[in-house]
Amino acid sequence: MIALGQVEAAALLYREGLLLDRMDFDAWLDLYTPDCVFWMPAWRDDGVQTVDPDRELSLIFYRGRRNLEDRVQRIRSGFSVASVVMPRVAHMIGNVLAEPVDEGTTRVDSSFIVNVHDVRTNRSHAYFGRYEHDLVLHEGDWKIARKVIRLMNDVVPTMLDIYGV
Amino acid sequence: MKPFALRDLVDDRPDDGVFRVNRALFRDPALFDLEMKHVFEGGWIFIGLSTQAERPHDYFTGFIGRVPIVVSRDGAGELRCFVNACPHKGVRLVQKLCGNARRHVCPYHSWTFDSAGANRNIKWQKNGCYSPAFDEENHDLAPVARFGEYRGFLFASLKADVPTLDEHLGEARKLIDLIVDKSPEGVELVPGRVCFTYAANWKMQLENCSDQYHFTSTHPSYIRILDQRAKEQSAEVVRSSIGAADFWQEDASGVTGGTMSFDHGHVLNWGVMPVSAALPEFEHAETWARLHGAAKRNWMFNMRNLTVFPNLQLAENASSQMRVIRPIAANLTEMQTWCIAPRGESDEARSFRIRQYEDFFNPTGMATPDDTVCYEEAQLGMAEQDRPWLQGHARGLTASVEGGNDYADMIELRPARSVLADAQLCDESLFGSYYRAWAARMAGVLA
Numbered sequence: 001m002i003a004l005g006q007v008e009a010a011a012l013l014y015r016e017g018l019l020l021d022r023m024d025f026d027a028w029l030d031l032y033t034p035d036c037v038f039w040m041p042a043w044r045d046d047g048v049q050t051v052d053p054d055r056e057l058s059l060i061f062y063r064g065r066r067n068l069e070d071r072v073q074r075i076r077s078g079f080s081v082a083s084v085v086m087p088r089v090a091h092m093i094g095n096v097l098a099e100p101v102d103e104g105t106t107r108v109d110s111s112f113i114v115n116v117h118d119v120r121t122n123r124s125h126a127y128f129g130r131y132e133h134d135l136v137l138h139e140g141d142w143k144i145a146r147k148v149i150r151l152m153n154d155v156v157p158t159m160l161d162i163y164g165v
Numbered sequence: 166m167k168p169f170a171l172r173d174l175v176d177d178r179p180d181d182g183v184f185r186v187n188r189a190l191f192r193d194p195a196l197f198d199l200e201m202k203h204v205f206e207g208g209w210i211f212i213g214l215s216t217q218a219e220r221p222h223d224y225f226t227g228f229i230g231r232v233p234i235v236v237s238r239d240g241a242g243e244l245r246c247f248v249n250a251c252p253h254k255g256v257r258l259v260q261k262l263c264g265n266a267r268r269h270v271c272p273y274h275s276w277t278f279d280s281a282g283a284n285r286n287i288k289w290q291k292n293g294c295y296s297p298a299f300d301e302e303n304h305d306l307a308p309v310a311r312f313g314e315y316r317g318f319l320f321a322s323l324k325a326d327v328p329t330l331d332e333h334l335g336e337a338r339k340l341i342d343l344i345v346d347k348s349p350e351g352v353e354l355v356p357g358r359v360c361f362t363y364a365a366n367w368k369m370q371l372e373n374c375s376d377q378y379h380f381t382s383t384h385p386s387y388i389r390i391l392d393q394r395a396k397e398q399s400a401e402v403v404r405s406s407i408g409a410a411d412f413w414q415e416d417a418s419g420v421t422g423g424t425m426s427f428d429h430g431h432v433l434n435w436g437v438m439p440v441s442a443a444l445p446e447f448e449h450a451e452t453w454a455r456l457h458g459a460a461k462r463n464w465m466f467n468m469r470n471l472t473v474f475p476n477l478q479l480a481e482n483a484s485s486q487m488r489v490i491r492p493i494a495a496n497l498t499e500m501q502t503w504c505i506a507p508r509g510e511s512d513e514a515r516s517f518r519i520r521q522y523e524d525f526f527n528p529t530g531m532a533t534p535d536d537t538v539c540y541e542e543a544q545l546g547m548a549e550q551d552r553p554w555l556q557g558h559a560r561g562l563t564a565s566v567e568g569g570n571d572y573a574d575m576i577e578l579r580p581a582r583s584v585l586a587d588a589q590l591c592d593e594s595l596f597g598s599y600y601r602a603w604a605a606r607m608a609g610v611l612a
Contacts, residue, residue, distance in 0.1 A: 041357070042358065042359055043357065043358065044357055045263040045358055046262070047261070047262070047264060050356055050357040053519070054515065055355070055516070055519075056355060057355050057356065057357030057503075057519060057522065057523065058523055059359065059529040060523060060526055060527070061519075061523060062400070062403070063521070064401040066399070066402055067401070067402060067403060070394075070531070070532065073390065074386040074387065074389075076228050077385075077386040077389060078386075079385040079389065080531075080534070081535050081539060081542075082538040086497075088250070093607040112434035121364070123364075145573050154360065155361065155499075156359075156360070156362070156528040156529065157362050157363075157364075158362065158363050158364065158528070158534070158537045158538065158541060159361075159529075159533070159534030159537055159538060160534075161534065
């Protein structure tokens, strides 16, 4: 059985965080499979997160890397005032637990804090929560097939983009 | 001595072709305190949908201005609205956003109330050596002064001396009908509330909803994505409704939409949207024409941004959004937002609606962040004192006419004023309606 070990799985998550910190979006996109799911659920009034992205609201939900490419394009476009003065971010990932699911699939749970400094306003904010990554073997490399971002502090000050979580 | 004079804040001289707003309205903390008391705690405010408390003993909580409230459906099925504070020590009684409870017990000293707001227990009352004067006091939860419902939309006022809810809403009721009539079962909130703040005055959001002028300037990055997605036609990309419309395209010809202003500060900014599969509503197009007539059906497809003054915005454009504006400080606003959708729509339509909603409306999406950042940049500029008058309420003044027009007539809508517009007119004169309603609510405290 081909499985990704704890250390290698954690390394992939750290690499993702590093690429976002460096705003190296091409390399970041390359970590995802073409048919990946990228999902940050919203919170319901009864205090649980939404579970069905087709019947309930998410903060972000995409099926397909192609849609993440749109996000990157908008950030780089020069036509988004929210992306002109880019915030500075630092991802901290911990409590990484990797478990093999089946041949070529590893599920990874982790915790994150992303410190965001908004250069435009000189304000800092920390987003925190949990990640769930499904890592798969794709054309010989381990890629992210599914990432769930469970954002705990979901009252968003002004804006939040893909690099901030 | 009244600290502010209306003429110093709103320069409203229609005969001279002048409508100007002073920057102080966006920045002054003393003025903000007066607004909270007299605009938000002194008149009708939107507080939620009846579907948020559907079964007996269901409740949800919120705020009217700074005052916490709870809306509770009692055992007999009647909705009631109370100040969410225990009469004993003022402690907020209910902490959860929603739930179901026959009894609400105060966490501090266990005073207990039923779902109709009646006090059912004062702990150890008999041994409490209370005076007869205390026993004569009412110990129930305090109901709000006025509470009313229009087709599932709930409104309340902490001040009793206000017009009836029907008078307050007036013609805006017909615009609420366009939303509710999308389904025989009415509308519901899609589960999942999205909340964000921005460091600017609440009137930035109030105006932006009705501001057609900003769309192509603030959102070119999003528009480019829409263009690209339209060309790509692949199943993978998020489909777009607004890309199929031309009310915002600068080269569109003829009447593409316009604005309407109603009494009490409600305004509509609208644009022609074709009855097409680009909208999740398309599955109902024929049914709606049969039930409501073609004219009303076509209006149900049009882009419509409705503000029910001062805190409710219903945006039907890229998707369908219900927003509630909650001012926190002169330079801080909290937004509560939901996707509002017809009940019983197909899985495909619901999913399509949600996908577009997230991309356009969320603070984590591709459009709203560019708005909120602009609000904050505007807030910085509001500090200027030497030239207090903003120039942002002048477009369309010479196009504004009393009453409606052919488009309004189609659904027997009778606005106080209206503007018919091509894509480049982008009326700002409708904002006048906000500030006249604002001035009316503030009349007692402005010289």
